Amino acid sequence: xxxxxxxxxxxxxxxxxxxxxxxxxxxxxxxxxxxxxxxxxxxxxxxxxxxxxxxxxxxxxxxxxxxxxxxxxxxxxxxxxxxxxxxxxxxxxxxxxxxxxxxxxxxxxxxxxxxxxxxxxxxxxxxxxxxxxxxxxxxxxxxxxxxxxxxxxxxxxxxxxxxxxxxxxxxxxxxxxxxxxxxxxxxxxxxxxxxxxxxxxxxxxxxxxxxxxxxxxxxxxxxxxxxxxxxxxxxxxxxxxxxxxxxxxxxxxxxxxxxxxxxxxxxxxxxxxxxxxxxxxxxxxxxxxxxxxxxxxxxxxxxxxxxxxxxxxxxxxxxxxxxxxxxxx
Amino acid sequence: xxxxxxxxxxxxxxxxxxxxxxxxxxxxxxxxxxxxxxxxxxxxxxxxxxxxxxxxxxxxxxxxxxxxxxxxxxxxxxxxxxxxxxxxxxxxxxxxxxxxxxxxxxxxxxxxxxxxxxxxxxxxxxxxxxxxxxxxxxxxxxxxxxxxxxxxxxxxxxxxxxxxxxxxxxxxxxxxxxxxxxxxxxxxxxxxxxxxxxxxxxxxxxxxxxxxxxxxxxxxxxxxxxxxxxxxxxxxxxxxxxxxxxxxxxxxxxxxxxxxxxxxxxxxxxxxxxxxxxxxxxxxxxxxxxxxxxxxxxxxxxxxxxxxxxxxxxxxxxxxxxxxxxxxx
Numbered sequence: 001x002x003x004x005x006x007x008x009x010x011x012x013x014x015x016x017x018x019x020x021x022x023x024x025x026x027x028x029x030x031x032x033x034x035x036x037x038x039x040x041x042x043x044x045x046x047x048x049x050x051x052x053x054x055x056x057x058x059x060x061x062x063x064x065x066x067x068x069x070x071x072x073x074x075x076x077x078x079x080x081x082x083x084x085x086x087x088x089x090x091x092x093x094x095x096x097x098x099x100x101x102x103x104x105x106x107x108x109x110x111x112x113x114x115x116x117x118x119x120x121x122x123x124x125x126x127x128x129x130x131x132x133x134x135x136x137x138x139x140x141x142x143x144x145x146x147x148x149x150x151x152x153x154x155x156x157x158x159x160x161x162x163x164x165x166x167x168x169x170x171x172x173x174x175x176x177x178x179x180x181x182x183x184x185x186x187x188x189x190x191x192x193x194x195x196x197x198x199x200x201x202x203x204x205x206x207x208x209x210x211x212x213x214x215x216x217x218x219x220x221x222x223x224x225x226x227x228x229x230x231x232x233x234x235x236x237x238x239x240x241x242x243x244x245x246x247x248x249x250x251x252x253x254x255x256x257x258x259x260x261x262x263x264x265x266x267x268x269x270x271x272x273x274x275x276x277x278x279x280x281x282x283x284x285x286x287x288x289x290x291x292x293x294x295x296x297x298x299x300x301x302x303x304x305x306x307x308x309x310x311x312x313x314x315x316x317x318x319x320x321x322x323x324x325x326x327x328x329x
Numbered sequence: 330x331x332x333x334x335x336x337x338x339x340x341x342x343x344x345x346x347x348x349x350x351x352x353x354x355x356x357x358x359x360x361x362x363x364x365x366x367x368x369x370x371x372x373x374x375x376x377x378x379x380x381x382x383x384x385x386x387x388x389x390x391x392x393x394x395x396x397x398x399x400x401x402x403x404x405x406x407x408x409x410x411x412x413x414x415x416x417x418x419x420x421x422x423x424x425x426x427x428x429x430x431x432x433x434x435x436x437x438x439x440x441x442x443x444x445x446x447x448x449x450x451x452x453x454x455x456x457x458x459x460x461x462x463x464x465x466x467x468x469x470x471x472x473x474x475x476x477x478x479x480x481x482x483x484x485x486x487x488x489x490x491x492x493x494x495x496x497x498x499x500x501x502x503x504x505x506x507x508x509x510x511x512x513x514x515x516x517x518x519x520x521x522x523x524x525x526x527x528x529x530x531x532x533x534x535x536x537x538x539x540x541x542x543x544x545x546x547x548x549x550x551x552x553x554x555x556x557x558x559x560x561x562x563x564x565x566x567x568x569x570x571x572x573x574x575x576x577x578x579x580x581x582x583x584x585x586x587x588x589x590x591x592x593x594x595x596x597x598x599x600x601x602x603x604x605x606x607x608x609x610x611x612x613x614x615x616x617x618x619x620x621x622x623x624x625x626x627x628x629x630x631x632x633x634x635x636x637x638x639x640x641x642x643x644x645x646x647x648x649x650x651x652x653x654x655x656x657x658x
Contacts (some may be wrong), residue, residue, distance in 0.1 A: 145516035177559065209566075211562040211563070211566030227555065227556060227559050230506065230559045234542065238543055241460050252595070266575075267578075270575065273574075
């Protein structure tokens, strides 16, 4: 199998991306890793011991985080991200990984890689951390702000297959993000989506409330991009504010300072637990090939882990399985 | 002025409601307090020293938290909540307070009290706690799941006037809940609402993100009921999960247990800070008279505080001010 890594995307590019590619190439000899990006920028990080299964594909341009997604993908035809996407479309690679501009990666998915037949809206599906450490795959989170009920049904199906194929959960529990657990609850979108989800060949557990997300109430959380964004950022903001307050209160006197120092390791581990950056790359589901979005601040290990994810997905024929369920063929 | 209290609504009714009414009647001699509910249930809590400005209006029925709102309001014509609403409509009281079934109170507002001329959708506006202790008035939170852009504009106007008139903020900062701070961001609803909010006679500060809510980024937060619910419950859930985890981790060894014991007062004060139940009653804005929703678990003090809120609103002609802005008369 062949996995392409966008060498130029992300805050730590190209260093972290190249180091991650090296780690992956050394660990999985059966996997060809292709680094796409500026050869001269990549070379210093490659060193002398380049593994035989790692190659570099030159690309002269870079899409930055400030670029307007659609315009950048259309104009920068030799950008590392776009070149990687083209390799997927042409069938010369099975998956791509990028830590670059999320909007541009979505656009590359839509305009360069191409949608899967039968899918109207591909979805971005990051893992939301839960306190039981199992995490929850949430989709859509940011690819499309508005959704129709049929889109939510496709998200549910794709998310369920992903957790089965890539994470080995036999019967993933799928929940619909809503304002109450009773079936009749919600806005126009979720009210119409509910019966659609009931009819799917998935383990639909009904509506789930935002307050139960962190306790791991389901394995796949279905929502439109707007509601998903509000959820993720609320949790992020609440956790950040609480830790900041704790720090402030704990340093208010010598007594509490000493006590807090003793608890610091526990506090740090808790903070790490709730950091969604730690929870692997987010697949972009519903494209003709697998695209994985690594976090913008991904380090070498995060890139390597994204390769691991992609490998499992390819081995277990994730894209083919989704396509089969969607088209019925 | 005359303020009606639903004696039978809430988890601690009628005890807390009657005690709260007594506290309020004693503190504000110029205010007539009317307790509406079952006379025989109310009597034991009233005691012998009933203040001259406190009266009881008998109502034989009660709407419970399990009642289906619309049906209950239509059928239980002698329910305490409905009788109180009728007093507002007939002009025999200036405001009502209830800790009962939220949906039923909304329905009472719409069907019994009646909307303000020019308002399509009344909004429920609770205070979301912020770490600067100033709180943020958020609307709509639960009255209507879906909203049109024009509704959001009316929420913005009503919320701004409320914070001005009742909480004395001279120039309340009004923010639109969104997925990014740039003007073009969002779903179809917020994209269309943004320019409408810009045209209003308010201090519109633009889009605000869910992650900045707890730090008090604005005084009035405008959102549809669905997004607002997701926001509020995410914050609630995240805070709950983090405190539970802290407790668990802090009791993992004798050392951390001792340290945690020293920090307990700080932790408790932090928890109280983030408890939105502590932050007063939520006005239902856009009705022809003021309706205040007290939290279901309201105690006597919370009921008294709701009376304080209602008094200030009446003194400062909140309803008249909103009506003037909406109708331009």
